[in-house]
Amino acid sequence: LLAPAPCSPPAPFLLILVPSAPSHRDRRLAVRDTWGGPWGDSGTPPSRTVFVLGVTANPDTRRELLAESRRHGDILQGDFGDTYANLTWKTLLLLRWARACCGGAPFLLKADDDVFVHVPAVAAHLAAWPAAPPPRLYLGRVHWAVAPNRDPRSRHHVPAGLYGAARYPPYCSGTAYVLSRRAAAAVLAAARAVPLALPEDVWVGVGAGRAGLVPRHWARLGGALRVPAERCCLGRALLSAHGLGPARLRGAWRRLREPGRACPELLRGALGRIRCRIMAWGERIWGRGGDGTEE
Structure with a gap:
């Protein structure tokens, strides 16, 4: 219904794909103004950000979305209801658009x-991967041996008739993960055999498993962690944090961008990084992951 222009050559090194909701205009503006926009560093590989949304029944929101799309040129809208149950449809649409309209991008970051x-x-x-990144790279904070949610009262309910196995295959947290171009194509090829009613990150993981992809764990992506957005934590120990509203996104951006600002004293900075690493380790061991706690 709405679509950004295809990527012009040369293609971006990193295509950033961001599921959003029609009412999340303030979040999209914050992402554009912070991590999803240009970083202003000539040494940073080029990236491009695209937001994906479904359909809303609110006529005022539809008009606002049209104006936003015309102004920013970064909204991709699918012809399906914008509901939590349709998150997987958004990822499917993102991957299809990336293949058809930005096929030269070597890496996709979904966040x-x-x-x-x-x-x-x-x-x-x-870019600095030793030798070269695996051609079929699926990279993120991996969840292992997660059981499907069988509670019919939960919006994350997955009945045995939909997915009968006792455990999901390993998959990356849906908050932020990376797919290489060939890995994304492999997931798309397997998609028709994977139920779209699965949780979004599980759907990608099941498709990757069917395609023979093994997710690579990268502890520096924070998964569902709501970490303190400190300069010594976000950027030194961890490279992503979840659950930040627009104000906190802008605050984290300011702290990371302030020129010449170092970590507060050596000992405090080191302790902050250790704390963040311990939090990340604990989330890996005890985190609930694929039961749908990550939104």
């Missing part, structure tokens, strides 16, 4: 609109 991602550090990690 939610309440997540902060240190994009230059992620891009630098990919």
Whole structure:
């Protein structure tokens, strides 16, 4: 219904795909003004951000979306209701658009609109991979041995008739993960055999498993962690944080961008980084992951 222009050559190094909701205009503006916009560093590999939305029945919101799309040129809208149950449809649409309209981008970063991602550090990690990144790379905070939610009262309910196995295959947290171009194509090829009613991140993981992709764990992506958005934590120990509203996104951006600002004293900065790493380790061991707690 709404679509951004295709990528012009040269294609961006990192195509950032952000599921959003029609009413989340303030979140999209904050992402554009912070991590999803230009970082102003000539040494940072180029990126491009696209938001994906469904349909709303509110006529005022529809008019606002049309104006927003015309102004920013970064909204992709699918012809399906914008509901929580349709999050997987958004990812499917994003992957299809990326393949058809920005097929030259070597990497895709999917991240939610309440997540902060240190994009230059992620891009630098990919660009500096020893030798070369695996051609079929699926990278993020991996959840292992997660059981489907069988509670019919939960919006994350997955009945045995939809997915009968006792455990999901390993998959990356849906808050932020990276797919190489070939990995995204492999997930799309397997998509028709994977139920779209699965949780979004699980759907990608099941498709990746069917395609023979093994997710690579990267502890520096914070998953569902709501970490303190400190300079010494977000950017040094972790490269993404979840659950940040527009004001906190802008605050994290300001702290990371302030020229010459160092971590507060050596000992305090080191302790802050250790605390963030311990939080990340604990989320890996005890985090609930795929039961739908990550939104």
